Amino acid sequence: VHFNPPVDRTPASWVRGTNAFLPSDIAVQWARSVPDTFHARASATARRYAYVLLQSPVRPSVETGRVGWVFRPLDGDAMRAAAAYLLGEHDFTSFRASACQALSPIKTLQRINITRTGPAHPEPGEDWSPCYWRFEFEGNAFLHHMIRNIMGCLVAVGQGAQPPEWVGQVLAARSRKAAAPTFSPDGLYFLGPIYDASWGLPSRTAAYDALP
Numbered sequence: 001v002h003f004n005p006p007v008d009r010t011p012a013s014w015v016r017g018t019n020a021f022l023p024s025d026i027a028v029q030w031a032r033s034v035p036d037t038f039h040a041r042a043s044a045t046a047r048r049y050a051y052v053l054l055q056s057p058v059r060p061s062v063e064t065g066r067v068g069w070v071f072r073p074l075d076g077d078a079m080r081a082a083a084a085y086l087l088g089e090h091d092f093t094s095f096r097a098s099a100c101q102a103l104s105p106i107k108t109l110q111r112i113n114i115t116r117t118g119p120a121h122p123e124p125g126e127d128w129s130p131c132y133w134r135f136e137f138e139g140n141a142f143l144h145h146m147i148r149n150i151m152g153c154l155v156a157v158g159q160g161a162q163p164p165e166w167v168g169q170v171l172a173a174r175s176r177k178a179a180a181p182t183f184s185p186d187g188l189y190f191l192g193p194i195y196d197a198s199w200g201l202p203s204r205t206a207a208y209d210a211l212p
Contacts, residue, residue: 002040029206034199044193046110049137049147052187052211053155055118056130067212068151068187073128074158076116082157083112085168086150092143093174095153097182100144105174107146111138114154117212132212136191145182152180 005014011031018028053068054060060069089108096105118131135154137147153170156162162180170178192205 002034002038030202032201034201038199040193043199044195046138046140046194047142048191048194049142050189050191050211051135051137051147051151051183052189053133053135053151054130054187055133057128058130065186067132068184070155070159072159074133074155075160076114076133076158078160078164079154079158080114081164082154082167083114085165085171086112090171091174092146092171094170094176094179095146095149096143096176097145097149098176102141102143105143107139107141107143109137109139111136134212138194147188148183148185149176149179151183155183156180 009017011033014031015028018031022028051068052066053070053074054063055070055072055074057071059071060067086109089106091105092107093105096102113134113136115134115136116131117134119129135151137150153162153167157164157167170180189211194203195201197203
C-alpha cells in the first residue's frame with residue numbers, strides 16, 4: 001500500500017505503530033519514502049503468487065488451512081510440461097471466475113516454477129512418503145480464481161487424469177466449463193509485487209522464504 005502521511009515519522013515508527021493496531025496474523029514488514037509518482041498497484045510490473053500443496057496419504061493436521069492437499073502421488077514432469085502451455089500472453093477466460101471484474105481476460109504469465117520438497121524414497125513399509133509441492137506463478141496481473149483454476153488443471157495432469165497437452169486445449173477453449181474444478185484456497189499465498197529497481201523497494205517478502 002501507499003499513502004500520504006499526516007505527520008512526519010521514521011519508517012521504523014510507521015512499521016511499529018501500524019502493527020500495534022493490526023490483528024495477530026497480519027504484520028507490516030517495512031516502510032519506505034517514495035516519490036509522489038509512485039503507486040503501489042500501478043507501479044508494479046508483475047505479481048508473484050505461490051501455491052503450497054501437501055502430497056500425503058494422510059490429510060493435513062498442523063498445516064490445516066495453510067496448504068492444499070492431494071493423497072495421490074503427482075508427476076512433476078507432466079505438470080511442468082502442462083504449465084508450459086500457459087506461459088506468455090493469452091486469453092485466460094477458461095481460468096476466470098464468473099464473478100471476475102477484470103476488464104480483460106488477456107494476461108501474461110512470465111513464469112511458472114514447480115518444485116518438490118521431501119524424501120526422495122518412500123519410508124520403510126510405505127508405497128510413498130509425504131512431500132510438499134511449491135508452485136510459483138509470476139505474471140503482469142491475474143484474474144479472479146485464476147491460479148486456483150490453473151491448479152485444478154495441473155493437479156489433474158499430475159495425477160494422470162489428463163495428458164499435459166490437455167491444458168493447452170483448455171486454454172484455447174476460452175470456456176470455464178472446459179477446465180477442472182477450482183482447487184482449494186488453502187495453500188495460496190501472495191508473494192508480493194515486483195517493482196523496477198529504481199524505486200529502491202525490497203524485492204522479496206517474508207512469505208517468499210518462509211514457505212516450503
